Amino acid sequence: MTKEEFWGLSNNRILFLDGATGTNLMKAGMPAGVCPENWILEHQDVMINLQSNYAKAGADIIYAPTFTGNRIKLADYGLGDRIEEINSSLVKLTKKAAPGVLVAGDITMTGRQLRPIGDLDFEELVDVYKQQIKILEAAGCDILVVETMMSLQECRAALIAAKEVTDLAVMVTLTFEADGRTLYGSDAASSAITLEALGACAIGANCSTGPDKMAAIISDMAAVTSIPIIAKPNAGLPSVDENGNTEYDMDCDTFVKEMELLVSAGASIIGGCCGTTPDYIKGLKDRYGNVKPNDIRDGEGNPVPRKICGRRYLASERMSLSFGLDENFMIVGERINPTGKKKLQEQLREGNLDMVCDFAANQEKEGASILDINVGMSGIDEKEMMLKVMEEVMSITDLPLCIDTSSAEVMEAALRLYPGRALMNSISLEKGKAEKFLPLAKKYGAMFILLPLAEALPKDSQEKIDNINTIYEMATKLGMNKEDIVVDGLVATVGADPNAAINTLDTIGYCHENSYATICGLSNISFGLPQRSNVNTAFLTMAIARGLTMAIANPSQEMLVNAAFASDLLRKKEGADVRYITRMERYADQNSANSAAQNVSSSKAVLENDNILDIIKKDVLTGNKRGIVKDTEKAVKEGNSPRQILDEILMPAINEVGDLFDKGKYFLPQLIAGAEAMKLSIGYLEPLLKEGADSGEKLPSIVIATVHGDIHDIGKNLVALMLKNYGFNVIDLGKDVPREEIIKAARKYDAKIIALSALMTTTMKEMKNVVDLAHAENLDAKIIIGGAVVTQDYADEIGADGYSSDAADAVRVVKNILGIE
Structure with missing residues (x-):
């Protein structure tokens, strides 16, 4: 089934997905720790029974149980050598269990992290x-999920x-934390914008939480996309009964009723995740089976907000940018470009990205909405450098970034x-x-700047318009539209x-x-003239009056940017008055700060040494x-003691990182x-601390592991890294560790803390x-637990001594239990 065929089906009615697989298999006897x-395949009757019941309940799409069927998992x-046999057999099993129902080949994360994190x-x-x-596909899947x-x-x-x-x-669903972001920090809107542009047929959320807490995520996705939205929540929150079985706190009737929140938020493809059964899907079908996507209303009876025609969307991994044609003017920061910057060219050839980082941070501070990245110059591998600079920025x-290169590769x-x-x-x-370049824009879902230039410079505006129309027609043949295009006015001198x-x-x-967004580079207009900033500023205000959307410029040019803000104010653009006043207040504060700094010291060397x-x-x-x-080495050479750097600089800094993470800013x-970064600094300081007998009191040992049956270790690895950085002796046992090995290691290393992780x-x-087992063997070690599905209530239920919500919190929990300040 192609994307267009899928849309033909999903546009007419709400589609129903199946419910949970893993939790139902566990109830049917699947032990922890086995490959699901x-x-x-060894208990096919169990799977056939479950999936046939989902089909009878009314599911339109049933997921083949290939969830962890990639070669890494x-x-x-x-x-690993049975990947084809396992995946093919499971697809055929699902087709046998649910004839006539669409079968989705199920794909998920591999458990290994991408660079630069992994x-x-x-x-x-x-x-x-x-x-x-x-x-x-060869096995006969109808679609992919x-x-x-x-x-992201x-x-x-x-x-x-x-x-x-x-x-x-291809349908795509992400799982979100309580703060509305994924574990890697992506918000719902940025995820939806990126995935729709890249070609997903439907996007949404699964697992994560119960339906009552998923509504904001679904609403955020629906508001920025035009494709169907998927909601497949859990049956509430998990807990463990007296027999050690995992249960969920939302029964079928409550779940079905609460799903109205998600339908009202814009979901038109619905099902269930952990804790749901065929009865839950039947309940959904009975209640929402006659609802059509176009008839969906929010809680106040209004049509669900969807992507607004005429709006443009860009996104980074953790931030989205939405703009129309008559809104506040935007700046694309131009500074990360070696043209005319000898020092930047020298640094790039040396592999030094300090100036790049400074340019990125300063341009954001000065109000840039997008950052242009150009590393085209002689003496470097442009592709390699582009990727390095992007990663650093x-x-x-x-x-969001603007990729600026003349090389298609x-x-x-x-x-x-x-x-x-x-x-x-x-x-x-x-x-x-x-x-x-147009096929690249289409394939990767990028917005592009249309430069109305052919083999020769256009003689007049009409020739520019002809070139615009030619490129637009080429783009539409590939399936793009005006919302994918920003036209460059092509400034001459x-x-x-x-x-x-x-x-x-x-x-x-x-x-x-004609409903095109526009952009221009300003510097060409004044080339060869005296006092060029006057010409650039005057031209910019005239261009804004004619409808200019954005410009590639240096946001640190105060007169230019201030004039742009003032132009928005005079044209009565929404929020332009507050925007202008805020900028002027910041500008005044900045001048005061600069004057104060100049009065403190005029010696650059002193400032560098002090800082x-x-x-x-x-x-x-x-x-x-x-x-x-390098900076740590310099600090030591200047007479700062290793212990001072560790205690007074590194530890407070990593505490601040943890606080920023807790506040959702990191x-x-x-x-x-x-x-x-802190680990690298400590690595340099560690021998010096030992040489000077300056290592301080040794902190206790901690044994950490992902529990038996679970092969996920992203969170566990991060907790181990953070605890090591705080000076604890961390013994990392890895993933899928039997309880006997955990207790044995705790005794061997005299661990004061056992830290357990589980994702599923x-x-x-x-x-x-x-x-x-720890209690039965009278082990003194305290036990803390954590993981995506784990809660404080669950920690209390099983008698754990602590619960940590994330890596930064784990450090605080451990220090609190051990009475360490």
Whole structure:
């Protein structure tokens, strides 16, 4: 079934998905720790019974039980060489159990983390998904579903893999934390924008929570997309009964009633995840079977807000940008470009990205909405450098990026790895450029800048308009529209052509009248003239009056940017008055701060010496793994003691990183980057601390493990890293660890704390087995638990001594239990 065929089906009525698989198999006798796919093949009657009941309940789509059927997951069970047999057999089993029902090949995360957080290369992950997708399609799947995803980038890898090997429609659902973001920090809107642009046939959320707490996520997705929205929540919150079985607190009737919140929020494809059964799906079908997507209303009886026609959307991994044609003017920061910047060129050739990082941070601070990335210059590998610069910039800012290169190879490499919806700069009619670049925009879902330039410079605005129309027609043939395009007004030099400004303004006016967003670079207009900023500023205000949407400029040019803000104010754009006043207040505060700083000291050397410890703190806060060892070495050489650096700089810095993570201002990538930067600094200081007998009191040992039956270790690894950075002796036993080994290790190392992790509801009850065994053997160690499905209530139920919600919280819980300040 193609995407278009899927939409033909889903546009007419609400579609119903199946319910839980794992929790029902556990009830049917599947033990923890086995490979679910292999167990199903050994107990086919159990699966056939479950899936046939889902079909009888009214499910339109049933997921084949291939959830962990990729080669990385299967290899954890020693079954990697059976990937084709296992996946094919499971698809055929589902088709046998539910004839006439659509079968979705089920795909999920591999358990290994992508670079730079983990060791998995993006292209290797794409290849892993390609392998499984080919097998699923050959076995007869009707569609594909990528589900229970915590990483937007891994969703992209699966979608790209599907695009390159099949025409099957692909549904994608992510799982979100309580703060409305994935474990990696992606919000619902950014995820939806990115995945729709990349080609998903439907997007949504599964697992995560009960329906009552999923409504905001579904609403946020529906508001920025035009494709169907999926909701597949759990049956409430999990708990463990007196027999050690996992139960959920939302019965069928309550679940069905609460699902109205999700339907009213915009979900038109619904089902159930953990804790749901065929009865839950029958309840959904009975209650919502006659509801049509176009008839869905919110709680006040109004049509559900969906993507607004005419709005444009860009996204990074953790932030979205939405804009129309008559809203506040935006700046695309131009500073990360080596042209005319000798020092930046030198640093890039040396592999030094300090200036790049400074430019990124400062441009965001000065009000840029998008950052342009251009590394085209001699003496470097442009593709390699583009990817390095993108990675570095994305660690500093969440602003969407504009990829600026004349090389199709570099552009594709950048778009392939960019975990959002980027802006491409640019596509013209020069030397077949449109033929090379337009397919890239379509494949990777990028918005692009249309440069109305052919082999020769256009003579006037009419020739520009002709070029615009030509490229637009080429784009529409590929399935793109005006909302995917930002037209460059193509500024020429007024000193050489007196009509340059008029032609550009006329082009901008034409585009605005014909519903094109517009952009221009400003510097060309004043080339060769004195006091160029005056000309640039005057031209910008005239262009804004004609409908200019954004400009590529240096946001630090105060007169230029202030004039743009004032132009919005004078044109009565929404919120422009507050925006202008706020900028002027910040500008005044900045001037006062600058004057104060100049009065304190005029010696650059003194400032640098005074600030080396602050620089190290900033290294931790920004996750600067490139420079922290060099900065730590410098601090020691300047006479700062290793103990002082550790106690007064590194520890407070990592505490601040944890606080920012708790407040939702930092996300998993920043938390890991900060911890790893600190680890590098400690690695340099450790020998010095030992030499000086300055190591302080030794902290207790902690044994940490993912419980038996669970092969996930993302959260566990991060907790171990954070605890090590705080000086604890951490013994990491790995994943899928039997309770006997955990207790044995705790005795061997005289551990004061045992830290247990579980990601799945099917394995969380193993935590209780560890607690019970520890109590039975009178072990002194305190036990703390954590993981995506774990709660404080669950910790209380099983008699654990503590619960941590995340890695930063784990440190506080441990210190509190041990009475360490």
